[in-house]
Amino acid sequence: MANTVFLYIGSIVITLWGIGHLYPTKAIVRGFGDISRDNRLIITMSWINEGLTLIFIGLLVLIITILMDILNPVSILVIRAAAVFLVILSVVSLFTGVKTSIIPVKICPAVKTGCAILFILGSYLR
Numbered sequence: 011m012a013n014t015v016f017l018y019i020g021s022i023v024i025t026l027w028g029i030g031h032l033y034p035t036k037a038i039v040r041g042f043g044d045i046s047r048d049n050r051l052i053i054t055m056s057w058i059n060e061g062l063t064l065i066f067i068g069l070l071v072l073i074i075t076i077l078m079d080i081l082n083p084v085s086i087l088v089i090r091a092a093a094v095f096l097v098i099l100s101v102v103s104l105f106t107g108v109k110t111s112i113i114p115v116k117i118c119p120a121v122k123t124g125c126a127i128l129f130i131l132g133s134y135l136r
Contacts, residue, residue, distance in 0.1 A: 013135040014075055017089065020128030021072035024096065027121050028064030030114070031057060038112075063099070064122075067092045071129060086133050093129035096122045 035057045039050055071092050078085045100122035107115040 013080065013132045016128045016132035016135070017071055017075040017080065020125040020132065021068045021070075021075065023068075023121065023128075024064050024125040025068030025072065027118075027125075028061045028066075028068060031061030031064060035061075060099075067096060068125075075132075080132070089129050089133045093126040093133070096126040096129070100126065 035054060038057055039053050042049070042053060045053075071089055074080065074085050074088055080086070080089070100119040103115070103122065104119040107118050110116065
């Protein structure tokens with residue numbers, strides 16, 4: 011039972027965090043000031059991609075938790091792969107985002123790592 015609670019919490023948090031990435035995209039891009047159209051498009055693409063990726067990871071784990079037997083080896087593999095991917099994204103954010111002055115970007119590695127830990131706990135606890 012505890013394992014499903016961890017999976018629900020982690021998947022909901024990372025999904026909401028992904029949605030939170032999408033909302034301020036225009037403001038973030040405007041914050042770069044007068045940049046070329048190509049750079050504006052690349053930054054927009056990057057923000058949208060990260061948001062959608064986080065939403066996908068969260069919804070994937072949520073759907074598996076709701077619809078599948080989470081003790082199934084394939085379910086466990088997918089949940090753990092999602093956790094590993096979140097850690098990889100967290101490391102990228104750690105080396106880039108924490109150097110900015112934007113508070114949500116600074117805490118992004120902690121949110122991703124926290125959700126990865128919840129996924130790992132949820133996949134190991136019985």
